[in-house]
Amino acid sequence: MSVQSNVEVHTEWGIVSARQAGRNLAKELGFSSVDQARITTAISELARNIYLYAEKGEIIIESVERMQSTGRKKGIKITAKDEGPGIKNIRQVMEDGFTTSGGLGAGLPGVKRLMDEFDIDSIAGEGTEITTIKWNS
């Protein structure tokens, strides 16, 4: 069984509802309040990137499971998809302090640190898809 919710992001309110959906699922899956804050913040960063750079896109939030020797592990998977301008130099955006919008440049590297798994796929001119997972320990 996997719960999934899709949130369209094309206004700043989209960011808020994506965050809310993420927090609800994280709570349901039994994440601690610190992890809930981490997940919500990560969603906030990803959704804001969509709003700022691609103007519209969607955030998909779902629960995932993985079998391990120690038993079943549950997690939350966040996918941020857009058809925006794409990222030309992925290595550069993963550096702390790199920004094209005058922000802090901590967004993407920050998300990577907040979450357990992080995958970025982008083609310049076609769009970006970022997938990230947090496991519940």
Add this chain to the structure above:
Amino acid sequence: MQPSIIEMIYSQREEIMKRWEEEVQRVSENEMGRQLPYDKYNETNAEFIHLIIDTLELDQNEAKEKLRFFAERLIHAGWPLSYFTQGMQAFRRVLLETMTSNDSLQSKTVFTTFYEIESWIDGIINQLVDEYTGSWENTLHLQKLALKELSAPLIPVFEKISVMPLIGTIDTERAKLIMESLLEGIIEHRSQVVLIDITGVPVVDTMVAHHIIQASEAVRLVGAECILVGIRPEIAQTIVNLGIDLGKFPTRSTLRKGIETGLELTQRKIVDI
């Protein structure tokens, strides 16, 4: 509406009403039927179709008035707008069906009759939708205004010390308000220390942090000092994970500690007597 049409409808009144109820049940079964008691739902349906048929002979303005009154009452009680639009549309479908199943009518008559019914129904639907969205937009506008008034208050708590409690999501527009209200307030209250309390901010991401850093930088430029208070433990961890450097400006865990620091900075302290 033309008397001949009304007559036609009245002659098949029972048939039309029966079909309409079936049609409405079919369309709105999944949404409305479940939430409401069966009796109440049927009762309202019966009232609705009687109203539609009775208003046919009135002129359009009067009919609109009557239907609007009915709609307003139900919307007030929590019925969705779609119930009315679907109901009117169902009525139109049923009429068309009734007319086409009657072989004695010529297709031209059917067409002109249907055209008239359609414009009558569309007029009413449009008016309902217009009014509904109008009042909705108005409510939204008022709430926005109310929110804006609440969004960035600066409270002078002691001489030279002010507090800005932030509650809720910070978006771009609000960040701008925060900055303006901070700077204006500092000048107006001659504050030397401003405490920004983020206890009520649910998420501190890079954008929120960036705005707070910028605000405190601006505060420094007008000659005051900014202290960030109310950082919850989980927020502290997230900020560290994100790699945001808040080393440059002072932070305290609670508003109370912040006020103590503020008093110290202005060479005062609270003593027991």
